Amino acid sequence: MxxxxxxxxxxxxxxxxxxxxxxxxxxxxxxxxxxxxxxxxxxxxxxxxxxxxxxxxxxxxxxxxxxxxxxxxxxxxxxxxKNPIKVLEEKLDNAKNELVYWFNKNLDNEKQIKQLEINLERMSLARNDYETMLKNERIKSMELTKQLEQLKNLIS
Incomplete structure (x- = not known):
């Protein structure tokens, strides 16, 4: 069942x-x-x-x-x-467009490199200026320290 x-x-x-x-x-x-x-x-x-x-x-x-x-x-x-001539023309157009793209990319990179070189030059000059300023300040600090020592000796 x-x-x-x-x-x-x-x-x-x-x-x-x-x-x-x-x-x-x-x-x-x-x-x-x-x-x-x-x-x-x-x-x-x-x-x-x-x-x-x-x-x-x-x-x-x-x-x-x-x-x-x-x-x-x-x-x-x-x-x-497709018509083989059309296919080749399309490939040529694509190649032209790619060439233009990479040419513009190259120009942009060259501009960027020039700007970076200018920035590097400015930084190098600024570094030299700051090093000179640091030397001068150290010399002043040493002179002031000597003067302070002389004043301490006079007071005591």
Whole structure:
């Protein structure tokens, strides 16, 4: 004797299988629908884990993806046959644009290098000036220290 839960579970399983088959057919026939388990879940109302646990829907989706990829490659191959002169002209234009870009980049770098050299020169001169000022201040400090010592000696 069968358990009533087993009968209900089998009926639900069969209904879900029919929903999956219909949704996979819809995805297969509609290229705008992504061939994903999430889309299959959205179309059937089943949870993604319930779909993934069955296994075969995932394989069907992979086949659909491969089919779409080969169709896309076939379409791109047919559009590849362009006029070779146009292709070469496009490449030449791209090369010209790249040349202009790198030329301008080079000019900017040369300007930056010149500015950095000027800044370095200014810093070097300023360093020399500050070193001279430091020497003079040390000499003054030493003279003032001597004078202070002399005054201390006079007072004591």
């Amino acid at each position: 069968s358990n009533p839960f087993d009968i209900k579970n089998q009926r639900d399983f069969d209904e879900n299988t029919e929903k999956l088959v219909a949704a996979i057919d819809k995805i297969n026939n509609t290229p705008s629908l992504p061939a994903t388990i999430a889309e299959l879940s959205r179309l059937t109302g089943l949870h993604r884990n319930a779909i993934s646990n069955r296994g075969w829907p995932n394989q069907k989706l992979k086949l659909i993806k491969e089919k779409r990829k080969t169709q896309e490659q076939a379409e791109t191959k047919s559009t590849i046959h």
